[in-house]
Amino acid sequence: MDMLISILEQGLIFAIMAMGVYITYKILDFPDLSVDGTYPLGAAVTVALISAGTNPLLAMLAAVGAGAVAGLATGLIHVKLKVRDLLSGIITMTALYSVNLHIAGRANVPIFTSTTIFNNNFANSMFSGALAPYKVLIIICIVAIASKLLLDWYLKTKSGFLLRAVGDNPVVVTSLANDKGSVKIIGLVIANALVALSGSVIAQQQRFFEIQMGTGTIVIGLASVIIGINLFRRFYRVKPTSSVIVGSILYKACVALAITYGLSATDMKLVTAVLFLVILVLGRERRARRKSIA
Amino acid sequence: MKRILTILSMVLISALIVSGCNSGSDDEYTIGLGQFGPHGSLDNCREGFLAGLAEEGIVEGENLTVDYQDANFDGGTTNLIAQSFVSKNVDLICAIATPMAQAAFNAAEGKDIPVIFTAVTDPVMAQINEGNITGTSDMLPVDAQLKLIRAIMPEATKIGILYTTSEVNSESAIAVYEELATGYGFEIVKSGISVAADIPLAIDGLLSKVDCISNLTDNTVVGSLPIILEAANAKNIPVFGSEIEQVKIGCAAAEGLEYYELGKQTGKMAARVLKGEATASEIPYEIIEESFLYVNSDVMEEIGLTLPSEMSGRAIDVA
Secondary structure, eight states, X not given: OHXXXXXXHHHHHHHHHHHHHIIIIXXXXXXXXXXXXXXXXXXXXXXXXXXXXXXXXXXXXXXXXXXXXXXXXXXXXXXXXXXOHHHHHHHHHHHHHHHHHHHHSSSEEEOTTSOOSSSSHHHHHHSOGGGGGXXXXXXXXXXXXXXXXXXXXXXXXXXXXXXXXHHHOHHHHHHTTOOHHHXXXXXXXXXXXXXXXXXXXXXXXXXXEEGGGGTTHHHHHHHXXXXXXXXXXXXXXXXXXXXXXHHHHHHHHHHHHHHHTTOOGGGHHHHHHHHHHHHHHHHHHHHHHHHHHO | OHHHHHHHHXXXXXXXXXXXXXXXXXXXXXXXXXXXXXXHHHHHHHHHHHHHHHHTTOOBTTTEEEXXXXXXXXXXXXXXXXXXXXXTXXXXXXXXXXXXXXXXXXXXXXXXXXXEEEEESOTTTTTOSSSSEEEEEOOOOHHHHHHHHHHHOTTOOEEEEEEETTXXXXXXXXXXXXXXXXXXXXXXXXXXXXXXXXXXXHHHHHHTTOSEEEOOOOHHHHHTHHHHHHHHHHTTOOEEOSBHHHHHTTOSEEEEBOXXXXXXXXXXXXXXXXXXXXXXXXXXXXXXXXXXXXXXHHHHHHHTOOOOHHHHTTEEEOO
């Protein structure tokens, strides 16, 4: 039971990040590596503000803002300076290491005793007694679902429609008299804002910031997106954001089960890579088959 | 996608079967032992910990099951390890090094699983000094180290320190160095790196500015010690270590903690908690202060240094 709760908690937090990766990887077709930097950026901003006594909700908003700025940086480097997509992300990610260290002040900042969205008078009185073990999960659920609904809503607006078009068919965007560069930048801004939000939530859940916590975030994000999207390929009614959330939970479940039952943590990265490869190959097989039928 | 579903369900089913098999009696203990990464001092700590438990009659393989996991210096993995210990409902978690201790503390809070840490430099700064947690701290004996360097090198004025900007223990150790150095007439020249690959360039820059190098327990720097020693030897600049393993592989000398003993002391604390003699929240954390003087006589001779006679009495030659 503990394990199920912990899988859901982790899965939902990372789902927020994975929705950001969904925008860049799936919609924009942009391999955005800045994620490895913006995820700890969200955490760094959050712990810095929270340990200074800021309201955790404000700290979360600030984290989202910081993530948006980082996304803007990647976008500007790519669109205005004409640096290749992969490299723009790597540049931002590299710069963010120093930025994060400056924001947090130290490589490891604990907030065990501070007020967070999980540990405050309101939440503690709302979820007392039998509900107490589910407190963290319920709050994470609210944040994740709110992010999902906001993103769903945005993708239906005109701006969201252009965003979806730019990855598939840039000509449409240009013919609608819109600059595809600025649409890309908007996409990166939203994506990295989501990633930073996820970093902010995890920092409050694990209650400390570690400078190295971002390493490998993009892999988890991609794996979640690919699992989710492939799993629900046939179900046209399921929104991609919902698929990504399910994908993230399933991914975390696999990892948690693997590590709990026998697998040593040393092999974790290898297992992640193999799992990732298997999903990619299975996904591609399907696509190839579909093409041959067509 | 049937295949993915099949694989997933197989994993789930096998997991459920295994989870049904866990049961334990009163005199048998299961502990989760999480280590931040493979590292000479931390390994010594772990071995000492198990030896400490054994001295109190809790022996691995007899009445103790140890679930040992290593996070390979990865923060995300520490959380996974801590959560897996909690979901297995172990009797106690032993966490080696700061990030592992924080992850364990966070995962175990409210679950009635005590956490015993070791090799944490500053439990107060890490905020793991209150709650169902206790352990031992490995604050570096900086004062003794400075005294040692002054005695061996009466003319020296500048000590170089290489550290990783991402390791919080190193930062607090440098603060102590800077505070105490002036008392011995030294100036600290520090050089920060972010990954092991930066070391060759950083060490060359640092060596041109200092009279000697003093090491911290910085994981990344200690991991690349051979590169540092080679560069320093080429310029005949002595490198002082911070524990026995570093002197064994070529540092001139060190005032260091005995990590095996540190682990042993921690193991005895854990035994008290397991036997129910005291709870982790009742036992305050302990700091080891007594340091040992380790010397590598071969290296000392090569560089042309001699240990003053008043110190040679307590020196342990590891050459």
